[in-house]
Amino acid sequence: MIMKPAIVLVLAALAAGPACGAQAGDPRAGEAVYARCLACHALAHDRTGPRHCGLVGRRAGAIPDFPYSDAMKGSALVWDAKTLDRFLENPARTVPGTTMGYAGVKDQKERADLIAYLLQADDSPDCRKRP
Amino acid sequence: MSFLLFSDASDPATRRGFLGKSGLLLSGAAVALLAGRDALAAKGNNGHDGAADDVRILNTALGAELEAIAAYQLGAESGLLQKPVLDLAVTFQGHHKEHADVLAKTISKLGGKPVSAKARYTFPTDKMKSQLDVLRFAAALEQGAVSAYLGAVPLFGNRELARAAASILGDEAMHWAVLRNALGEVPVPSAFVS
Numbered sequence: 001m002i003m004k005p006a007i008v009l010v011l012a013a014l015a016a017g018p019a020c021g022a023q024a025g026d027p028r029a030g031e032a033v034y035a036r037c038l039a040c041h042a043l044a045h046d047r048t049g050p051r052h053c054g055l056v057g058r059r060a061g062a063i064p065d066f067p068y069s070d071a072m073k074g075s076a077l078v079w080d081a082k083t084l085d086r087f088l089e090n091p092a093r094t095v096p097g098t099t100m101g102y103a104g105v106k107d108q109k110e111r112a113d114l115i116a117y118l119l120q121a122d123d124s125p126d127c128r129k130r131p
Numbered sequence: 132m133s134f135l136l137f138s139d140a141s142d143p144a145t146r147r148g149f150l151g152k153s154g155l156l157l158s159g160a161a162v163a164l165l166a167g168r169d170a171l172a173a174k175g176n177n178g179h180d181g182a183a184d185d186v187r188i189l190n191t192a193l194g195a196e197l198e199a200i201a202a203y204q205l206g207a208e209s210g211l212l213q214k215p216v217l218d219l220a221v222t223f224q225g226h227h228k229e230h231a232d233v234l235a236k237t238i239s240k241l242g243g244k245p246v247s248a249k250a251r252y253t254f255p256t257d258k259m260k261s262q263l264d265v266l267r268f269a270a271a272l273e274q275g276a277v278s279a280y281l282g283a284v285p286l287f288g289n290r291e292l293a294r295a296a297a298s299i300l301g302d303e304a305m306h307w308a309v310l311r312n313a314l315g316e317v318p319v320p321s322a323f324v325s
Binding site for chain 1: 184187188189190191192194195198199252253255271272274275276278279282283284285286325
């Protein structure tokens with residue numbers, strides 16, 4: 001059986017376990033937290049912020065033609081549960097100079113739920129129908 | 132059938148009155164923003180330490196406002212909205228235009244370069260088949276806008292900018308509540324926004 005690359009990446013991220021000190025999240029609760037992101041983000045397409053389909057395993061600042069900040073492009077982050085936890089807790093501290101002008105998701109449970117949602121987003125209909 | 136659930140949705144005078152009051156509230160906020168803009172311009176001339184960070188935050192907000200304007204334009208031209216919902220969408224779009232105008236001018240006064248509207252935006256048009264679909268899409272954008280401004284307020288180095296962002300946040304929250312009401316949902320779902 002050949003697994004889709006996205007599924008392999010999600011499994012790899014899950015195998016790595018939750019971020020240091022983080023708790024396992026609930027993706028359904030995470031979808032509600034994701035509603036906070038919808039002014040700037042969508043799963044399937046780039047908006048003010050970049051799309052989230054294909055996020056896990058992607059190098060930060062790597063979507064072609066998206067106008068990332070130099071800070072994000074130079075951050076050397078690769079998105080997984082651990083780096084997402086660090087970034088989402090305090091984006092400006094993790095990537096000084098990021099254009100994501102958002103203080104962060106401070107509640108650890110909410111952050112874990114949001115990350116759980118993002119980790120499985122590639123299985124969502126919005127991501128699956130992307131070419 | 133009206134999807135707006137005012138106290139007396141059948142009374143056109145009530146709807147007109149509501150829209151009129153909404154406009155008055157926004158005018159008050161705009162005045163406050165303009166006053167804040169002058170104050171922050173003076174601080175900018177003195178070399179505010181976090182000015183570059185503030186400009187970056189403002190530009191992100193401006194980008195989102197420009198997209199919201201385009202989204203409401205899409206809704207207004209969709210042919211799916213009937214009056215008075217159509218009037219409401221145009222009114223809210225006007226608020227976003229006011230936000231974008233003030234943000235762009237503020238960015239310029241701080242020495243930054245305001246982002247421009249994109250030539251093309253991608254919206255989930257395949258999911259918008261009815262007025263309710265458009266309202267649901269707009270409500271999601273407004274909820275996101277509330278959260279975005281809430282997340283931006285504590286980051287501003289300049290307190291006048293934080294105040295201005297909070298003023299816009301209040302307007303976005305009213306949009307969200309009215310749209311939820313139009314969808315038949317509890318307009319204000321909780322005591323706090325997040």
